[in-house]
Amino acid sequence: MKNNILDFKDYIVFAVYFVIVAAYGFYIYRKKKSAKADSKDYFLAEGSLTWWAIGASLIASNISAEQFIGMSGSGFKMGLAIATYEWMAAATLIIVAIFFIPVYLKNKIATMPQFLHQRYNGTVAMIMAVFWLLLYVVVNLTSILYLGALAVSSISGFSIEACMYAIAAFAIIITLGGMKVIGYTDVIQVFFLILGGLATTYLALNLVSEHYGTNGILEGYSLMTEKASEHFHMVLKPDNENYIDLPGLSVLIGGMWIVNLNYWGCNQYITQRALGADLNTARGGLLFAAFLKLLMPIIVVLPGIAAYVLYKDGKFQTEMMHDGSLNPDRAYPVLLNLLPAGLKGLSFAALTAAVVASLAGKANSIATIFTLDVYKKVFNSNATEKNLVTTGKITIVVAMVLAVLIAPHLGIDKKGGFQYIQEYTGFVSPGIFAMFILGFFWKRTTSNAALFATIGGFLISIFLKVLPKLADLSWLSPLGFSVKNADGVYEIPFIDRMGFVFIFCVIGMVIISTFRKKGDDVSKGLDIDVSMFRTTKGFAIGTIIIVGLLVALYSIYW
Secondary structure, eight states: OOOSOOOHHHHHHHHHHHHHHHHHHHHHHHHHHTSOOOHHHHHHOTTTOOHHHHHHHHHHHHOOHIIIIIIHHHHHHHGGGGGHHHHHHHHHHHHIIIIIHHHHHHTTOOSHHHHHHHHTOHHHHHHHHHHHHHIIIIIIIHHHHHHHHHHHHHHHOOOHHHHHHHHHHHHHHHHTTOHHHHHHHHHHHHHHHHHHHHHHHHHHHHHHHHHTTOOSHHHHHHHHHHHTGGGSOSSOOTTSTTTTTSOTTHHHHSTHHHHHHHHHHSOHHHHTTTTTSOHHHHHHHHHHHHHHHHHHHHHHTHHHHHHHHHHHTTTTTTTTEETTEEOGGGHHHHHHTTSOTTHHHHHHHHHHHHHHHHHHHHHHHHHHHIIIIIIIIIIOTTOOHHHHHHHHHHHHHHHHHHHHHHGGGTTGGGSOSHHHHHHHHTTTHHHHHHHHHHHHHOTTOOHHHHHIIIIIHHHHHHHHHHHHHHSOOGGGGGGTSOEEOTTSOEEOOHHHHHHHHHHHHHHHHHHHHHTOOTTOOOOOOOOOOGGGGOOOHHHHHHHHHHHHHHHHHHHHTO
C-alpha cells in the first residue's frame, strides 16, 4: 500500500481546486457588494440563487466526511441497504418541495425559530433557538470539522490538527461572504465532490475486476454482486445482523420518513438554501438535489462494498484493522491511498470540498439563528441591517473557533461513523418533526403541545432506549419491532424507536391541544391555501421520473 503522502501532481490538482473556488467566491462577493447588502441578502441570498445553485448547495452541505467515511464503512459492513438514507432522501425532497417550502415562503419565514415564534410563541422559539445553536456548534460543527480533518489527514499525511485549522480557515473565508457566495461556490464544490468521488469508485471497481483476473468497471460490479450477493439487498430480514440499524420495511414505510422529513424539511441548515428564492426556483433546486441524491450511493456506498469483497478474499487485512479489531470506517481511506498521483489530489479536493461546504453551510445557519432570533430579539431590537450583518460575521468566526477548540476533546473518532450520528440525532427528531407537522396543518395545535413534543419527545426517546434493560421486549420480535443485540438483549431498532416516539408525540399534542383552557389562542395558524401546493408541469414530470427510478431501484435490489 502506498504511503499517505501527496505527490507533486496531487498538489497541483488541489491548488487548481482551491484557486477556482477562492477566485469564484471573491468574484461573487465583489459583485454582491455593489448590490444591496442587508441581512436577508447576507443570510438568505434573497432572490439571488438559481435552481441549480440551490440544488448543488443542498448536496454540498449535506455530503461531508461522515458520508464519505461513515457511509462507505456501512457499505463495507451491511452493503447497499445503507443507500436507503440517500434514495429515501430523494423522495423526501419532493415532499418538502411540494408541501413545506410553499408554507415557509408564503409566510416569509427566514429561520426555523421564527416559524415557531409565528406559529406558537416566543418561549417555544427561544428554547429551540438555543437548542439548535448548541446542537449545531457542539455536535454538528465539531463532528464535521474533526471527522473531515481525520479523513483529509488520512490521504495527505498532514497532522489532524493542521488539517483542522486549514479547513476551518478556508470555511470561514467562504462563509463570511454570505449565503450567495456559499451557494455559488457550492456548485464548484459539488463538481469536485462528484468527480473525485467517481474517481475512487472507478478505482474500487477496477481493483475488484483485476483481482479476479478480468478488466473493466462493469465486470468489477458484476463480480461484486456475485461475490457479495448478501450486500445487495435494500430491505433486510430480521435474521440479518444489521437489522437493528435498518429494520426491514421501516426504511420504506416507518421511521426513516421521520429521519428524512425532519432533516430536509425542519432544519435551518438545509431549508435556508431555498428560503431566499421564489417558489418555482426553490422547487427546481430541491428537484435537482433529489436527482443528485440518486447518484450518491455510487460515490459513497459502492467503494465500501468493493473493499469488503477484496477484504473477504484476503486483501487489506492489516489496513482495515484499528486497535486490533476490524474497523469498517477504514474502507474509504484505504482505497484513497491506492489512487495514482493526480487522481489522489482530485479525491483530496473532493473530500475537502465536502467538508468545507458543510462547515460553511452550518456556520451560516448558526450565524442566522443567533443574529435574527437571539441577538435581535434579546440584545438589540433596534439593530440596523449593518449591525446584523456584522454580528453574523462575528458569530461565524466565534463558532468556528469554538469548534476547533473543543472538537479534539469529544472523542468523536472513537464513537463510530454514520450510524452513530443518525441514532443520536434521532433522540430529538421525532418531537421536532411532530411540532412542525401539526403546526403546519392543524390550527388547533397549542404552544403547550409544542413544548410537550420537544421536551417530552426527548424523554420518551431516552426511556425507550433504556427500556430493554428494564423489561423483556422479546414479545415484539415476531412483529419485527425488537431484535437481539450483541449482549443477547432484545432492543427496539432506533429507526422504529423514532417512529414510536413520533406517534406518542402526535397523540400527546392532540390531547393537550384538545383539552386546552378556554380562551387559549390557537388561531396563530399560518397563511395556507390549497393553491400553494400546485406544481408546474415540469416539476410534475421530474417527480414522476424520480419516483419511477426509485421504484425500479428498490424492485431490482429488494
